[in-house]
Every structure is written in C-alpha cells, then in structure tokens.
Amino acid sequence: MKQSGLGDALFISGYDLSGDIQSVGNIGGGPAPLDFTAINKSAHERKGGRLDGRMQVTSFFNPGPEADAAHTVLSVLPRTDVTAMYCRGTGLGAPSANLVAKQIGYDGTRADDGAFTFAVEAQSNFYTLEWGRLLTAGKRTDTAATDGDSVDFGTGPTAFGLQAYLHVTAFTGTDVTVKLQESSDNGVGDPWADVVGGTFTAATGVGAQRIQTARDQTVERYLRVVTTGTFTNAVFAVSVIRNDVEVTY
Incomplete structure (x- = not known):
C-alpha cells in the first residue's frame, strides 16, 4: 500500500x-x-x-x-x-x-x-x-509544569522494560525535566506513578537524549509525559519503545 x-x-x-x-x-x-545450517539439517x-x-x-x-x-x-x-x-x-x-x-x-x-x-x-x-510511538503530538509546547495526555499501548503490563527518546527543539528558562509516568488503567483506579529509570536528564537547551530502563522491568499499559522545572517555554518531542520481548544490547 x-x-x-x-x-x-x-x-x-x-x-x-x-x-x-x-x-x-x-x-x-x-x-x-x-x-547456521549444519550438514545434518534438511532446511536452512x-x-x-x-x-x-x-x-x-x-x-x-x-x-x-x-x-x-x-x-x-x-x-x-x-x-x-x-x-x-x-x-x-x-x-x-x-x-x-x-x-x-x-x-x-x-x-x-x-x-x-x-x-x-x-x-x-x-x-x-x-x-x-x-x-516506537509518540508520547507527544509531534512537538509539544509547555509553558509550565504539565501532565501530558496518555497513550494506550493496548496490552499490559509487559516485563521487558522500555527505551525512550527526547528531542528539545526550543527552550527558554533555567531547566526542564521530562519524565515518563505509567498506570494500568489510565489513572482511574491506579494512580499515575513515575516510571523507574524513565526520567531524562534535566535539559537546559536544544538537544536530544536516549534512556532505557532495566531489561526485566514491568511497564504498565498506559504511558504519559510530564514536565517539571523552571521555564517559560519548552518545545519537545518524545518517543517510547515498550518492549514486548527481551531486548539485549
């Protein structure tokens, strides 16, 4: 197609x-x-x-x-x-x-x-x-600490951790911390909690980062991006890869 x-x-x-x-x-x-086809095999x-x-x-x-x-x-x-x-x-x-x-x-x-x-x-x-999947609608602009909208990854939890990428394309202020939060039911009965290992280093200007959690870490079905810090303008994009199988680098 x-x-x-x-x-x-x-x-x-x-x-x-x-x-x-x-x-x-x-x-x-x-x-x-x-x-790895050996001589005793009948197929590749x-x-x-x-x-x-x-x-x-x-x-x-x-x-x-x-x-x-x-x-x-x-x-x-x-x-x-x-x-x-x-x-x-x-x-x-x-x-x-x-x-x-x-x-x-x-x-x-x-x-x-x-x-x-x-x-x-x-x-x-x-x-x-x-x-992965975007946890921001393209570039997101925050002018103060913000709890972003969530993305439903469809099934959960998974038990193989995640990787995440951050691109900060514009920034005004002292610093902004971008982090991931998770919930099993979109915060209805299971309160949003920070993903362990899911916080990027505080950004002070334009740049990009990659983070990853433990390889055997449980990750819930719903994920969102929240920001904290001292800033008046932070424009950024976040992509997350939630692993369905074990990943080793």
Whole structure:
C-alpha cells in the first residue's frame, strides 16, 4: 500500500529539519541473519547476528540563517553521534523510528533545472533502529509544569522494560525535566506513578537524549509525559519503545 509522507516530521539532535526534507528513503535495521545450517539439517537454519540500523533522507539546500536550517545542521558532518527521530505522522501515539548514529555523507546533487539537494545517511552506532510511538503530538509546547495526555499501548503490563527518546527543539528558562509516568488503567483506579529509570536528564537547551530502563522491568499499559522545572517555554518531542520481548544490547 502506498501512502503520502505529508504531515511527517524529522528531528536530528534536537533540530526540527522537517521543513527542509524532500524525501525519506531507507529506514530499517535489526539483527543480520547468520546462516547456521549444519550438514545434518534438511532446511536452512538462521540466528540473529549483529544489530544494525539506518536512515536515509534527501534534504533541500537551505543555508539558513535559522539555527535549524538543514544545511546549517547537516553540513557540519559531526564525528560524534547524532540522534534521529522520524515521525510517521505527528499525532499522539503515531509510529516513530529512532536511531543513535553516525552521519554519513552530505553529497550534493544539482539537477538540470537548478534544484540543489543533498543525500544524507545515518548508520547506527551500538543500538539498532528502534520503532516506537509518540508520547507527544509531534512537538509539544509547555509553558509550565504539565501532565501530558496518555497513550494506550493496548496490552499490559509487559516485563521487558522500555527505551525512550527526547528531542528539545526550543527552550527558554533555567531547566526542564521530562519524565515518563505509567498506570494500568489510565489513572482511574491506579494512580499515575513515575516510571523507574524513565526520567531524562534535566535539559537546559536544544538537544536530544536516549534512556532505557532495566531489561526485566514491568511497564504498565498506559504511558504519559510530564514536565517539571523552571521555564517559560519548552518545545519537545518524545518517543517510547515498550518492549514486548527481551531486548539485549
């Protein structure tokens, strides 16, 4: 089935590059299949190998002067890791792909009609590509401490922990702490409680973070994002991966 990419979003290390992205190419990852077929087997046998992940995008040439212009962010070609989040739609609970990666390339192509675009790839570093769900409706703006709306993950609880990604795209104030809370029934009879290990480091500006809980931790069916701190404007996006099976890195 073919679907339009209109209404999607892409964040790189806290910068919203959505308005400068022409297209999104290969987004994938997982364990490489290793052939373990022995001579006494009558069919192929495979096991999971090295974890991998990748994102490929094509960006328009936008030299700025905005701080989040694609050329300003991508042309640096940092040697350190970047954190990427691709949102397949920006509704609360929408699918989102997340990756801690090295940026590979910034190759320009000038078409005959004068269009100038750049091909960029992100290749995973240590973690695989992680598909999760948005706990914010795209970018959320808080002007004071706020309890966000919840997302129903459908079943629960699970017993394999979670990973979460935060992108802060704009900030005014001293600091903001973004954390996850959980409930088995959306707070009706089971009060909202902080997820153990589900609090990001207090943010003081634009940036991105990844956190993970214990691998054997119980996570309830409903999750939400709350903020605390001293600030007048915090614009951010959060994606959460609640593991249905054991995950080991």
